[in-house]
Amino acid sequence: MAEETRLFTYIDAINSAYREEMQRDERVIMFGEDVISMQGSARETTGIFEQFGPDRIKDTPIVEEAIVGMAMGAGMTGLRPIGFLMFASLMMCAFDQVWLKLGCNRQEWGYRGPLPVVLHCMVIGGTGIGMDHAVSPEALLVHCPGLKIVMPSTAYDAKGLMKTAIRDDEPVVYFSHRGLYFGEKEAIPSEEYLIPFGKADVKREGKDITIVSYSAMVRKVLAAAEELGKEGINAEVVDLRSLVPMDIDTVVKSVKKTGRLLIVHEAMKRGGVAGEIVFRFMEAAPDAVKTMKSPIKRLAAKNVALIRSRKMEPLLIPQIQDIVETVKGMV
Amino acid sequence: MEIPKEKLLEMYRNLVRARILSEKLYEVFTTEGSMMQGLHRGLGEEAIPVAVCANLKKGDYYKPSGVRMHPYLFLREGFTMRDSIASECGRDLEKVGGHQTYVSPELGIIGKSGVLGEDAPMYVGAALSAMVRKSDQITIYTCGDGTANRAPLHESMVVAAAWKLPIIFMIENNQYGMGTSVKKSYAIEDLSDRAKAYGFPGQSVDGNDVMALYEVIKEYTERTRSGGGPGLIVAETYRVEGHMVSDTQLYRPKGESAEWWKKEPLARYQKSLMDMGIITDKDVTEAEKEARAEADKAGEDALAIPFLEYEDYIKSALDVL
Ligand SMILES: Cc1ncc(C[n+]2csc(CCOP(=O)(O)OP(=O)(O)O)c2C)c(N)n1
Ligand SMILES: [Mg+2]
Numbered sequence: 104m105a106e107e108t109r110l111f112t113y114i115d116a117i118n119s120a121y122r123e124e125m126q127r128d129e130r131v132i133m134f135g136e137d138v139i140s141m142q143g144s145a146r147e148t149t150g151i152f153e154q155f156g157p158d159r160i161k162d163t164p165i166v167e168e169a170i171v172g173m174a175m176g177a178g179m180t181g182l183r184p185i186g187f188l189m190f191a192s193l194m195m196c197a198f199d200q201v202w203l204k205l206g207c208n209r210q211e212w213g214y215r216g217p218l219p220v221v222l223h224c225m226v227i228g229g230t231g232i233g234m235d236h237a238v239s240p241e242a243l244l245v246h247c248p249g250l251k252i253v254m255p256s257t258a259y260d261a262k263g264l265m266k267t268a269i270r271d272d273e274p275v276v277y278f279s280h281r282g283l284y285f286g287e288k289e290a291i292p293s294e295e296y297l298i299p300f301g302k303a304d305v306k307r308e309g310k311d312i313t314i315v316s317y318s319a320m321v322r323k324v325l326a327a328a329e330e331l332g333k334e335g336i337n338a339e340v341v342d343l344r345s346l347v348p349m350d351i352d353t354v355v356k357s358v359k360k361t362g363r364l365l366i367v368h369e370a371m372k373r374g375g376v377a378g379e380i381v382f383r384f385m386e387a388a389p390d391a392v393k394t395m396k397s398p399i400k401r402l403a404a405k406n407v408a409l410i411r412s413r414k415m416e417p418l419l420i421p422q423i424q425d426i427v428e429t430v431k432g433m434v
Numbered sequence: 435m436e437i438p439k440e441k442l443l444e445m446y447r448n449l450v451r452a453r454i455l456s457e458k459l460y461e462v463f464t465t466e467g468s469m470m471q472g473l474h475r476g477l478g479e480e481a482i483p484v485a486v487c488a489n490l491k492k493g494d495y496y497k498p499s500g501v502r503m504h505p506y507l508f509l510r511e512g513f514t515m516r517d518s519i520a521s522e523c524g525r526d527l528e529k530v531g532g533h534q535t536y537v538s539p540e541l542g543i544i545g546k547s548g549v550l551g552e553d554a555p556m557y558v559g560a561a562l563s564a565m566v567r568k569s570d571q572i573t574i575y576t577c578g579d580g581t582a583n584r585a586p587l588h589e590s591m592v593v594a595a596a597w598k599l600p601i602i603f604m605i606e607n608n609q610y611g612m613g614t615s616v617k618k619s620y621a622i623e624d625l626s627d628r629a630k631a632y633g634f635p636g637q638s639v640d641g642n643d644v645m646a647l648y649e650v651i652k653e654y655t656e657r658t659r660s661g662g663g664p665g666l667i668v669a670e671t672y673r674v675e676g677h678m679v680s681d682t683q684l685y686r687p688k689g690e691s692a693e694w695w696k697k698e699p700l701a702r703y704q705k706s707l708m709d710m711g712i713i714t715d716k717d718v719t720e721a722e723k724e725a726r727a728e729a730d731k732a733g734e735d736a737l738a739i740p741f742l743e744y745e746d747y748i749k750s751a752l753d754v755l
Contacts, residue, residue, distance in 0.1 A: 140613030140685035141677075164583040164619035165550060165611055192549055196585070231471050231524070235548025407748060411548075412524030413469045414741045 110288035116258035120265035135187025171200035188224035206247035217272035233411025256321035263298030301348035309337035327426035362396035372403035452480035481699035485647035515732035551584030561601035580611020598663035608673035629666035641669030
């Protein structure tokens with residue numbers, strides 16, 4: 104049905120979610136560094152200034168704390184702001200604002216009203232750009248009591264989840280992945296759709312092992328699954344899509360079928376989200392744990408800083424071959 | 435102030451060397467297999483590190499500006515052009531007995547943050563350390579006009595002022611932070627006005643004029659070194675190229691860069707020195723030839739240095755998994 108779909112890259116999809124939501128609701132505004140002058144860090148915001156004008160989108164000076172804090176203040180006073188933080192690492196500059204103000208204090212203060220804030224930033228592991236830009240800090244935020252966390256792996260998901268994020272009345276941290284921005288185009292329906300948070304997506308069906316992942320790592324997992332398929336190993340790939348809320352039921356259902364569980368993420372292993380996923384799985388299905396065919400495993404970045412080196416950084420993050428070999432060791 | 439002829443010549447040679455390094459960096463960036471991660475050049479802004487280094491003593495701490503000026507650290511004792519190029523390409527200088535260019539406390543640099551401005555408090559810490567150790571070392575912390583707006587800069591200036599620490603903050607105002615013009619990120623014309631609020635002296639100076647820069651930096655470093663506390667120098671210059679190699683620069687008014695390039699520091703300084711009768715055409719040719727030979731050799735040597743190895747790097751991790 105070629106007329107009803109259009110081809111989108113991941114970044115086109117995010118851009119169109121922005122526009123549709125800004126069109127739909129004039130309370131949606133956005134601000135961040137170079138969102139007008141350079142169209143975001145990699146064309147996230149192309150055309151938005153031209154379409155919506157200077158009240159709806161603003162270039163800020165280099166002021167990360169203010170970007171997050173202003174989003175919170177504007178969100179409590181009638182607007183629905185999107186704070187654009189360029190790299191996820193830059194959120195570290197505003198850690199109090201993100202973690203304590205947005206994530207905790209509003210609960211503690213007894214504020215019961217809406218807090219419709221989206222923080223959008225980019226993860227960029229694997230290019231050798233170094234820790235100051237490439238850190239994938241989602242585990243730090245999963246630990247925070249009051250933030251929803253979204254990490255899409257496809258253009259389709261990126262659009263539907265961004266639209267949901269903008270309409271959500273709670274603070275949402277939305278991580279896009281630079282490695283996906285200009286990848287292959289996907290057909291996306293021309294009619295409106297939203298993707299709810301807390302619904303994992305089975306990106307590939309299989310019977311031998313469940314591999315749980317999210318964000319760009321899903322692509323590597325799928326590539327590994329293809330390779331394994333050639334050798335007769337059928338992996339089921341579960342893309343969590345949102346980490347808070349987390350859809351553990353889909354994981355349980357899958358593992359009950361396959362009897363094996365591997366979790367793969369780009370962030371460092373120690374204290375990483377894999378630990379949370381496994382524990383949630385065990386709490387949800389204590390019986391399933393007893394009948395598993397092999398011990399649960401995780402693959403994640405080494406517990407060292409990602410170094411600023413094009414040669415080295417990819418060695419610190421799991422690659423397709425690592426996934427293939429780990430799975431072979433489990434089945 | 436009369437700048438000694440020797441100083442003028444030293445700065446001239448260094449400016450030529452710095453410019454040729456700017457060119458070399460692009461060449462290496464486009465060399466297959468160099469593995470340079472990216473390139474943000476400081477072309478046209480080289481007078482600033484040259485004039486700073488001409489005023490530093492061994493042991494002083496100095497951090498060049500932001501994302502583009504660190505390679506010019508080769509102007510300091512202990513570093514070479516090779517070290518700068520190697521550092522940009524992820525090579526392991528220690529394997530050839532060298533120093534890590536961007537973190538060698540004994541050579542006056544204690545790191546640089548890719549998250550801009552987050553390194554400012556560290557340099558205030560170095561100044562505090564010098565004061566506590568009763569050393570006469572001073573610290574110069576440089577950042578861009580964009581970075582100067584960040585919160586850590588404010589806190590750093592507050593403590594440095596309150597404790598009268600031996601540190602000079604320099605803002606390298608190249609008129610843009612990525613695509614954002616200073617006209618949009620500031621409501622003041624003269625960025626050095628901010629010094630007054632912190633309670634230390636501040637001054638703006640033409641950052642493309644080597645001699646003017648040298649004089650201001652000399653005055654400030656002498657003051658700070660003799661216990662006068664912090665200062666703020668704003669060097670007015672211009673980022674003649676895009677933020678980085680792939681930048682399409684749609685935000686920049688047409689012709690602005692060409693106008694500024696007419697004021698670039700090397701040609702100007704060269705002309706001044708010729709007018710003063712200090713150098714001749716022959717000296718110019720000679721200096722360029724020497725610098726080019728130095729840069730070519732540095733490029734070759736740098737790319738011959740092995741990459742940092744996975745096993746060596748991983749050893750630095752806390753092995754407590
Ligand atoms: C805290 C922080 N915010 C944003 C960025 C992204 N960024 C990299 S360079 C740059 C512009 C910096 O401008 P300026 O300080 O004027 O230095 P210049 O690039 O002009 O030398 C920005 C915004 C960053 N690295 N760190
Ligand atoms: Mg600048």
